[in-house]
Amino acid sequence: MSEPWPAAVAAAWHPLAYASELDRPLAKTLMDIPVVLFRAGRDAVALVDQCPHRNVPLSRGKVCGNHLVCAYHGWRFDLHGQCVGVPGADSVPNVAARSLAVHEAGGLVWVSLAPQPPPFPALRPELGDPSLDRFWWPLPSSRARLLDAIENLLDPAHPHFLHPYLVRRPDARRAVDVHFTSNARGGEARYTEAGTQSAWLPRLFEGRRTISIGRYVAPTVAQLSFESDDSFTLAITVVFVPESRDRTRPFAHFATPRGLLPGWLKRRALIAFHTPVLRQDRQALALQAENIERMGAPDYHQGPLDLFGPLIWRLANGLSSPTEERKLQFWL
Ligand code: FES
Ligand SMILES: [Fe+2]
Numbered sequence: 362m363s364e365p366w367p368a369a370v371a372a373a374w375h376p377l378a379y380a381s382e383l384d385r386p387l388a389k390t391l392m393d394i395p396v397v398l399f400r401a402g403r404d405a406v407a408l409v410d411q412c413p414h415r416n417v418p419l420s421r422g423k424v425c426g427n428h429l430v431c432a433y434h435g436w437r438f439d440l441h442g443q444c445v446g447v448p449g450a451d452s453v454p455n456v457a458a459r460s461l462a463v464h465e466a467g468g469l470v471w472v473s474l475a476p477q478p479p480p481f482p483a484l485r486p487e488l489g490d491p492s493l494d495r496f497w498w499p500l501p502s503s504r505a506r507l508l509d510a511i512e513n514l515l516d517p518a519h520p521h522f523l524h525p526y527l528v529r530r531p532d533a534r535r536a537v538d539v540h541f542t543s544n545a546r547g548g549e550a551r552y553t554e555a556g557t558q559s560a561w562l563p564r565l566f567e568g569r570r571t572i573s574i575g576r577y578v579a580p581t582v583a584q585l586s587f588e589s590d591d592s593f594t595l596a597i598t599v600v601f602v603p604e605s606r607d608r609t610r611p612f613a614h615f616a617t618p619r620g621l622l623p624g625w626l627k628r629r630a631l632i633a634f635h636t637p638v639l640r641q642d643r644q645a646l647a648l649q650a651e652n653i654e655r656m657g658a659p660d661y662h663q664g665p666l667d668l669f670g671p672l673i674w675r676l677a678n679g680l681s682s683p684t685e686e687r688k689l690q691f692w693l
Pocket of ligand 2: 513514519520523524638642
């Protein structure tokens, strides 16, 4: 019997695809369960990707009208997964592929494996704000453990070592005031520092950055937001999707205020500069996952800069977390 998934993660809604991709059956994996997504008319449909006849993946079939037709013997399934036709016969067995709860929001198709899914949560406002320049950066999954990947995005302590001069300068640390608040829904760290940042990415994209914010929205959303003069300059929101124990797919959304630069140019520049950062993070997360697998289980010890790790672990596992507020100073 394998270890159970963290309770709040198992119950949550997870994006599996962009809504625009559903013009054909798509094979996805969510928490080790194979899922097929397709569109029946206007409705997005999610079924467990296993034909109830001889268990071929339904995703290898095709959509005809409002039905999904299996590639092996041509059994037809409706949007509830119910078998509605068997070629060469007048009768139809009363069998169904398991149907999963599905919801479209923010340009994504979300699925819950829970037998009784929770109400679909409100998304971060940046994801639906038409006054902003916004885009999703399509990314594949990589070897990474879900909760470690979430912590990585919100971790202020690694950029000096993993992304030197791109995100933080290791040779020019300075005092940063940190205001950390958390409650049963997530946490927020506000980092306030004087003047401009000296590393490349912040200089190019964040202008006169004075405040950066890391947010965790339990169980699987993390956001970095950068503010200057009371308005935000860049918000990176990532929904992390657990494909398996050590494969995680990020759905990364970028939002910037409309400004002098056209949206397409900002998109190109943001992707170009975040590509090396992402590669470095993926390498570290893969090494971490590989080493934990060799050792059999994680054995973590908390340090003074680990604001989010324990909170992520508690809330993802469905444990309560008291409302808390802390003021600290870091050298970043
Ligand atoms: S395996 Fe799907 S119809 Fe036979
Ligand atoms: Fe990083």
